[in-house]
Amino acid sequence: MRSIQFNQFGEPNLVLALVELPMPVPGPGEVRLRLTHRPINPSDLETVRGRYGRLPQLPAIPGLEGMGLVDALGEGVASVAIGQRIIPLGVQGGTWAEYALAPATRLMPVPDRVTDQSAAQFLANPVTAWVMLVDELALQPGDWLLQTAAGSTLGRLVIQLARLKGYKTINLVRRREQVQELLDLGGDVVLATEDEDVVAQVRQATGGKGVNGVIEAVGGTTGALAFSCLRSGGTMIVYGMLSHEPIPLHSGEALFKGLTVKGYWLTHWLRSENPLKVLQVLQELMGLMVTGHLIPPVAAEYDLGQFREAVAHAERRGRSGKVILTG
């Protein structure tokens, strides 16, 4: 089978290669999937660079998530049928390969009305957006949320979820050209970090109070700016490190406004959360995809063999959705 592989950590264009690997054979309780669609997520590329929270043993296949068809059943598996469209909640190795093995107990069937492209990006961004807003910040209808990197795939899902749940969003982007695009998507306020008096504008939009919660993925001065927009007692969730810069937090603000900063990592949540709760969140999100309320945007598709072009596109500024590897 064709697969992307890396033998050492480093820049993706230097260390990733297209290789032929033996077809995996499902053991008891396992399913072999013919993967057809996988997104290129920032965490995939950070893993290849060797700077993510959990690193694989080398050689390794990149890719956290994807979608495919059931191709072969291991002994004792009767819960899925050959040819069925499936999202694996984790595979052995990575998803940037034609085939992968997954435990039969960790498969999510894809309803007909959900496209392959949406199914392939079901796990990382929708779940993270939902858990941060609904559980971690426990936002209520009418509450104000501020997010950084708002033009990201996750940021666009946050805008969709917020509209559905009645939260109001202030969206920070680094490029002014993105402002109108995110207003058109339904963001209540969209500000460019490059040339706005962000804190004053946030105060004005929120009746002088500041926002109830922040979700922050950039770091550095953008993270500090977002933190300054919190109202007393507010919470900022750090869930990304796009700039790799530390956030210079203002001690006085944290102290006198009683602010909280905490991290959120999907890997940890999936491992530590009650499995019934995980199932409930996944089912709710799948329901929103079926009804068309939650649609992850797609920027482009490339065959596995064009992985270099695909990765370059995924790292280019100014995309309006996810780059997907097919084939």
Ligand SMILES: NC(=O)c1ccc[n+]([C@@H]2O[C@H](COP(=O)([O-])OP(=O)(O)OC[C@H]3O[C@@H](n4cnc5c(N)ncnc54)[C@H](OP(=O)(O)O)[C@@H]3O)[C@@H](O)[C@H]2O)c1
């Ligand atoms: N903690 C978790 O469990 C978890 C789960 C899922 C995702 N995430 C994180 O969520 C973030 C978004 O993921 P995604 O898949 O939605 O990303 P994506 O679609 O690839 O978009 C990345 C976005 O980040 C912006 N960006 C990149 N570097 C930046 C910088 N230095 N300053 C400001 N903006 C910057 C880009 O802006 P331009 O449009 O200007 O290029 C783009 O809008 C990532 O950090 C990812 O790791 C975390």
